[in-house]
Amino acid sequence: xxxxxxxxxxxxxxxxxxxxxxxxxxxxxxxxxxxxxxxxxxxxxxxxxxxxxxxxxxxxxxxxxxxxxxxxxxxxxxxxxxxxxxxxxxxxxxxxxxxxxxxxxxxxxxxxxxxxxxxxxxxxxxxxxxxxxxxxxxxxxxxxxxxxxxxxxxxxxxxxxxxxxxxxxxxxxxxxxxxxxxxxxxxxxxxxxxxxxxxxxxxxxxxxxxxxxxxxxxxxxxxxxxxxxxxxxxxxxxxxxxxxxxxxxxxxxxxxxxxxxxxxxxxxxxxxxxxxxxxxxxxxxxxxxxxxxxxxxxxxxxxxxxxxxxxxxxxxxxxxxxxxxxxxxxxxxxxxxxxxxxxxxxxxxxxxxxxxxxxxxxxxxxxxxxxxxxxxxxxxxxxxxxxxxxxxxxxxxxxxxxxxxxxxxxxxxxxxxxxxxxxxxxxxxxxxxxxxxxxxxxxxxxxxxxxxxxxxxxxxxxxxxxxxxxxxxxxxxxxxxxxxxxxxxxxxxxxxxxxxxxxxxxxxxxxxxxxxxxxxxxxxxxxxxxxxxxxxxxxxxxxxxxxxxxxxxxxxxxxxxxxxxxxxxxxxxxxxxxxxxxxxxxxxxxxxxxxxxxxxxxxxxxxxxxxxxxxxxxxxxxxxxxxxxxxxxxxxxxxxxxxxxxxxxxxxxxxxxxxxxxxxxxxxxxxxxxxxxxxxxxxxxxxxxxxxxxxxxxxxxxxxxxxxxxxxxxxxxxxxxxxxxxxxxxxxxxxxxxxxxxxxxxxxxxxxxxxx
Numbered sequence: 001x002x003x004x005x006x007x008x009x010x011x012x013x014x015x016x017x018x019x020x021x022x023x024x025x026x027x028x029x030x031x032x033x034x035x036x037x038x039x040x041x042x043x044x045x046x047x048x049x050x051x052x053x054x055x056x057x058x059x060x061x062x063x064x065x066x067x068x069x070x071x072x073x074x075x076x077x078x079x080x081x082x083x084x085x086x087x088x089x090x091x092x093x094x095x096x097x098x099x100x101x102x103x104x105x106x107x108x109x110x111x112x113x114x115x116x117x118x119x120x121x122x123x124x125x126x127x128x129x130x131x132x133x134x135x136x137x138x139x140x141x142x143x144x145x146x147x148x149x150x151x152x153x154x155x156x157x158x159x160x161x162x163x164x165x166x167x168x169x170x171x172x173x174x175x176x177x178x179x180x181x182x183x184x185x186x187x188x189x190x191x192x193x194x195x196x197x198x199x200x201x202x203x204x205x206x207x208x209x210x211x212x213x214x215x216x217x218x219x220x221x222x223x224x225x226x227x228x229x230x231x232x233x234x235x236x237x238x239x240x241x242x243x244x245x246x247x248x249x250x251x252x253x254x255x256x257x258x259x260x261x262x263x264x265x266x267x268x269x270x271x272x273x274x275x276x277x278x279x280x281x282x283x284x285x286x287x288x289x290x291x292x293x294x295x296x297x298x299x300x301x302x303x304x305x306x307x308x309x310x311x312x313x314x315x316x317x318x319x320x321x322x323x324x325x326x327x328x329x330x331x332x333x334x335x336x337x338x339x340x341x342x343x344x345x346x347x348x349x350x351x352x353x354x355x356x357x358x359x360x361x362x363x364x365x366x367x368x369x370x371x372x373x374x375x376x377x378x379x380x381x382x383x384x385x386x387x388x389x390x391x392x393x394x395x396x397x398x399x400x401x402x403x404x405x406x407x408x409x410x411x412x413x414x415x416x417x418x419x420x421x422x423x424x425x426x427x428x429x430x431x432x433x434x435x436x437x438x439x440x441x442x443x444x445x446x447x448x449x450x451x452x453x454x455x456x457x458x459x460x461x462x463x464x465x466x467x468x469x470x471x472x473x474x475x476x477x478x479x480x481x482x483x484x485x486x487x488x489x490x491x492x493x494x495x496x497x498x499x500x501x502x503x504x505x506x507x508x509x510x511x512x513x514x515x516x517x518x519x520x521x522x523x524x525x526x527x528x529x530x531x532x533x534x535x536x537x538x539x540x541x542x543x544x545x546x547x548x549x550x551x552x553x554x555x556x557x558x559x560x561x562x563x564x565x566x567x568x569x570x571x572x573x574x575x576x577x578x579x580x581x582x583x584x585x586x587x588x589x590x591x592x593x594x595x596x597x598x599x600x601x602x603x604x605x606x607x608x609x610x611x612x613x614x615x616x617x618x619x620x621x622x623x624x625x626x627x628x629x630x631x632x633x634x635x636x637x638x639x640x641x642x643x644x645x646x647x648x649x650x651x652x653x654x655x656x657x658x659x660x661x662x663x664x665x666x667x668x669x670x671x672x673x674x675x676x677x678x679x680x681x682x683x684x685x686x687x688x689x690x691x692x693x694x695x696x697x698x699x700x701x702x703x704x705x706x707x708x709x710x711x712x713x714x715x716x717x718x719x720x721x722x723x724x725x726x727x728x729x730x731x732x733x734x735x736x737x738x739x740x741x742x743x744x745x746x747x748x749x750x751x752x753x754x755x756x
Contacts, residue, residue: 032059094548123168139203151192175258214298305358397524406617433746472506490535505638506573518562542624586695600686
């Protein structure tokens with residue numbers, strides 16, 4: 001296949017009007033990932049062959065990354081509305097009402113394929129892109145989270161990808177001055193060669209100050225601001241959307257400049273605060289092509305631009321390269337002509353370029369000129385409305401019948417006295433142990449908004465300056481569950497994200513998602529995608545937390561083997577008074593309660609995978625109605641005087657969950673009345689939905705019992721806090737020092753890991 005940064009091999013002809021055109025050599029459309037049928041459709045729409053620039057633009061806009069050809073129909077069925085939703089899907093990011101006249105603006109995006117090629121710059125520019133999505137709407141970014149997936153760290157290439165992705169996130173976010181406050185990481189061999197790098201950003205904006213990216217006003221000008229345009233990132237959107245893993249992991253990766261982005265962010269926020277701009281759109285995937293097409297489509301107008309007016313940093317760049325460059329730190333503005341001088345003055349103050357490159361028209365066409373030559377003249381609807389849609393009607397994958405079967409007779413139970421040794425083994429798992437070696441590379445306190453940062457609670461908490469309130473933010477997905485049952489697994493992802501936010505006392509308001517799957521053109525990824533979206537929608541409705549933004553990343557495969565299906569869920573909740581925030585750490589002499597309706601199960605558990613080498617069984621059952629009650633219970637608990645600390649029981653089960661609370665507190669726990677099932681390992685290491693460990697003042701036990709009964713939640717007093725070990729009912733124990741050493745060893749990979 002032709003290198004993705006090269007231009008297809010066209011030969012010059014003339015059309016029947018005598019205008020200059022470039023004819024397409026047989027099959028050349030495949031070089032921009034268009035099928036034969038799609039190319040025929042383009043010719044029919046235009047009534048002629050496209051020019052080379054037009055073909056490249058169609059390749060980008062009709063890619064899965066931009067056009068959502070396989071996912072668009074099913075996404076329309078997701079719940080997106082609620083009285084507190086300020087902006088749903090369709091803009092650069094979603095927004096929910098925080099009260100006090102302000103909104104939280106947030107979204108998650110993927111940068112998987114670039115990170116597989118060049119992990120540092122791929123991850124760094126992923127951060128840069130999602131931050132631009134937030135401030136282009138007039139919101140000041142206040143928090144970054146990241147959801148990461150890698151193959152096992154004992155494979156040198158995976159260790160290299162892991163170390164440099166983590167460094168890239170910190171390198172960009174730290175320099176930009178936006179704190180990275182949370183996220184998640186998971187390791188499995190399905191991600192060998194295809195890491196997932198999902199970046200989420202949250203910003204705050206006045207509700208009446210949110211800006212949409214819809215071009216309007218015939219005669220208004222288009223301005224390109226920020227960095228000069230280079231050849232980096234050509235065909236990034238196209239080649240991350242093809243059913244060819246080798247092709248998707250190649251290309252010229254964007255190189256970010258966080259210091260320039262800081263200037264751009266401040267300049268854009270100043271412009272928007274002064275009302276200088278009609279619309280604003282960042283240049284991300286597909287570069288200028290997607291930005292001008294999407295702006296024109298949202299505003300139902302046309303656009304006429306001249307690429308000869310675009311500042312560039314490389315000599316000899318042609319119109320094709322300029323329109324498809326994915327150079328970073330660039331924005332397109334729409335403004336009235338009388339504001340150009342004012343805009344230019346502000347940008348000059350921030351040492352940024354500002355160039356008028358075109359205008360809004362009433363033609364409904366995208367017209368691209370290169371000086372005197374017209375290189376593109378296409379109706380906007382051809383790029384957007386006429387993009388083909390491929391409904392998915394998948395069959396149930398054969399693998400499910402095999403992996404969903406779990407014969408516990410083949411899994412020897414452990415004796416009660418073996419719980420401490422098993423716990424130490426699990427704490428050394430990269431999927432359970434401490435993440436401090438990751439988040440210590442991030443500045444999570446900059447801007448002084450961080451109330452609870454990484455490792456302090458189940459969700460990060462950010463204050464809203466000038467008010468008593470704040471936000472709780474979480475990012476979650478158990479990819480193993482989704483692999484074993486895509487519908488139920490996606491429900492778990494939504495429920496866990498909302499539950500983690502609720503564990504701080506926050507009220508969940510909105511969700512964002514990043515749907516990371518293999519090729520939608522074949523089984524099993526097609527089935528996994530369809531079922532996961534259905535499960536995600538069902539959970540969102542049951543919990544009354546709408547999905548206000550999202551992203552789809554498909555074709556995540558290595559040698560045609562898809563990654564675990566990974567619908568990453570981000571959740572934002574509101575805290576009316578941050579002084580009531582609950583954290584994970586507890587005090588000496590408190591009571592420990594286990595609350596919730598979940599039943600522990602070994603199916604899909606980390607215990608089964610790490611200790612017994614099996615990824616199988618059904619994920620734990622999930623009761624969404626009980627989850628909704630638990631979320632409301634936690635919100636009410638935060639407003640009591642019980643001095644509650646909370647931690648949900650999820651990956652690893654009860655013993656690791658309590659140990660995590662003990663480690664962050666520096667205080668042990670004595671466990672006495674834990675409900676014991678048929679198996680010791682299921683009791684301590686079985687996983688579930690809908691269970692939370694709560695520590696409260698012992699004097700408040702009866703008050704706590706009444707509150708749990710009011711919300712019809714099972715509750716058991718299981719022990720007390722104190723000492724320097726986690727002690728189990730039979731008297732066996734794990735010293736906190738041993739637990740800490742085991743947990744800290746889980747991610748013992750240096751940032752200078754070498755590529756294999």
